[in-house]
Amino acid sequence: MSVTDRWVDLLDPTAEELSEQVPSSIHARALEQLLAPSTHDDEPRAKLEGHGDYIFGVLLVAVDVPDEDLVFYQELNLLLTRETLLTVRKSPPDGRPPYDPSPALSSCRGLDAIGMVVYHLIDDVTERFLDLVDALTEEIEELEEGIDQWGPDRVRRRISDLRHDMLNIRRTVSPLRDAVRQVVDDRIDFDGEEVFTRDVELNFAAAYDKLLRATDGIDLCRDLVAGARDYHQAKVANDQNDVMKVLTVIASVLLLPTFIVGLYGQNFVDIPELHWHYGYAYGWALILATTAAQLAFFRWRRWL
Incomplete structure (x- = not known):
C-alpha cells in the first residue's frame, strides 16, 4: 500500500x-x-x-x-x-x-x-x-x-x-x-x-x-x-539625563542674571548705579559677562 x-x-x-x-x-x-x-x-x-x-x-x-x-x-x-x-x-x-x-x-x-x-x-x-x-x-x-x-x-x-x-x-x-x-x-x-x-x-x-x-x-x-x-x-x-543636564545648565546660567536683576531691583535710594548714566549698560554688560563666564566654565568641565 x-x-x-x-x-x-x-x-x-x-x-x-x-x-x-x-x-x-x-x-x-x-x-x-x-x-x-x-x-x-x-x-x-x-x-x-x-x-x-x-x-x-x-x-x-x-x-x-x-x-x-x-x-x-x-x-x-x-x-x-x-x-x-x-x-x-x-x-x-x-x-x-x-x-x-x-x-x-x-x-x-x-x-x-x-x-x-x-x-x-x-x-x-x-x-x-x-x-x-x-x-x-x-x-x-x-x-x-x-x-x-x-x-x-x-x-x-x-x-x-x-x-x-x-x-x-x-x-x-x-x-x-x-x-x-x-x-x-x-x-x-x-x-x-x-x-x-x-x-x-x-x-x-x-x-x-x-x-x-x-x-x-x-x-x-x-x-x-x-x-x-x-x-x-x-x-x-541617558536621554533623560541629557534633558536634565540641559535644564540644569539653563537654570544655572539664569541664576546669576536673576541675582543681578534682583540686586538692582531692591527698593533702596542709595544704590550707586541707579543714577549713573551708564548704569543700564553696566547691568547688561555684567549679565552677559557672567553668563559667558559660566558657559565657558561648563564647557571646560565638559558639562556641555
Missing part, C-alpha cells in the same frame, strides 16, 4: 466525516479534541498518548508573520493505528492558513512503515520551529536597529510582543520535545506491542535533537530581547 492509501488527511471535518475514519474504541475525550475548533494560541499542549490499539497526538506549529509582527498557531491532531494514520488539520482563527502536510508527504516513500510516516510528519514540524527561530532572530535584529530610530512607545510594545510570543513558543516546543522523547525512550506502544522500530526511533532521536536546538535558539532569542530591553532602558535613562 502506498503512503496516500494509509494516510488520511482531513481539514476541519464534521462529526460524520470523522466517524467514518476513527476506530470504534476511540475515547470520547480524544474524539472531542478532534472535533474542537482551533480557537486558542498555544493550547492545547502538544502530546503523544498511547490508548491501547491507537495513538492519539496533538501537534502545534508556531508560524511567524514578519510583515504583521505576528505569531499564530496551526493545530494538527493525529490518530495512529497499526496500519493507518489519520491527521485532522484545523483552520486557525482570523482566516489564517492551516498546516500544510505536503512537505512531510513528499518526504515519505511508498514502502515506509506507518511509524516512519509519523516521523516525517513530526520532523517537518520540528524543521518549521527551526525556521521560526531564524525568523525571530531576524526580527530581533530589526528591533536592535530600530531602538535608536523608533519612538519609545513602539520599542516597548515590540519588546513586549516578542517576549510574549517567545514565552508561548517555548511553552509549545517543550511539550512536543517531551512527546518525541517518549518515542525515543520506547514508552509508547499498542497494548505492549512495539509501534516504532529501532530505525524509526533513531530518526525520532534526530527530531528530538532538532527540538533541543530550537529550545536553545528560543532561549538565546529571549536573552537577546532582554539585552535589547536593557539597552532601551539605558538609552531612555
Whole structure:
C-alpha cells in the first residue's frame, strides 16, 4: 500500500466525516479534541498518548508573520493505528492558513512503515520551529536597529510582543520535545506491542535533537530581547539625563542674571548705579559677562 492509501488527511471535518475514519474504541475525550475548533494560541499542549490499539497526538506549529509582527498557531491532531494514520488539520482563527502536510508527504516513500510516516510528519514540524527561530532572530535584529530610530512607545510594545510570543513558543516546543522523547525512550506502544522500530526511533532521536536546538535558539532569542530591553532602558535613562543636564545648565546660567536683576531691583535710594548714566549698560554688560563666564566654565568641565 502506498503512503496516500494509509494516510488520511482531513481539514476541519464534521462529526460524520470523522466517524467514518476513527476506530470504534476511540475515547470520547480524544474524539472531542478532534472535533474542537482551533480557537486558542498555544493550547492545547502538544502530546503523544498511547490508548491501547491507537495513538492519539496533538501537534502545534508556531508560524511567524514578519510583515504583521505576528505569531499564530496551526493545530494538527493525529490518530495512529497499526496500519493507518489519520491527521485532522484545523483552520486557525482570523482566516489564517492551516498546516500544510505536503512537505512531510513528499518526504515519505511508498514502502515506509506507518511509524516512519509519523516521523516525517513530526520532523517537518520540528524543521518549521527551526525556521521560526531564524525568523525571530531576524526580527530581533530589526528591533536592535530600530531602538535608536523608533519612538519609545513602539520599542516597548515590540519588546513586549516578542517576549510574549517567545514565552508561548517555548511553552509549545517543550511539550512536543517531551512527546518525541517518549518515542525515543520506547514508552509508547499498542497494548505492549512495539509501534516504532529501532530505525524509526533513531530518526525520532534526530527530531528530538532538532527540538533541543530550537529550545536553545528560543532561549538565546529571549536573552537577546532582554539585552535589547536593557539597552532601551539605558538609552531612555541617558536621554533623560541629557534633558536634565540641559535644564540644569539653563537654570544655572539664569541664576546669576536673576541675582543681578534682583540686586538692582531692591527698593533702596542709595544704590550707586541707579543714577549713573551708564548704569543700564553696566547691568547688561555684567549679565552677559557672567553668563559667558559660566558657559565657558561648563564647557571646560565638559558639562556641555
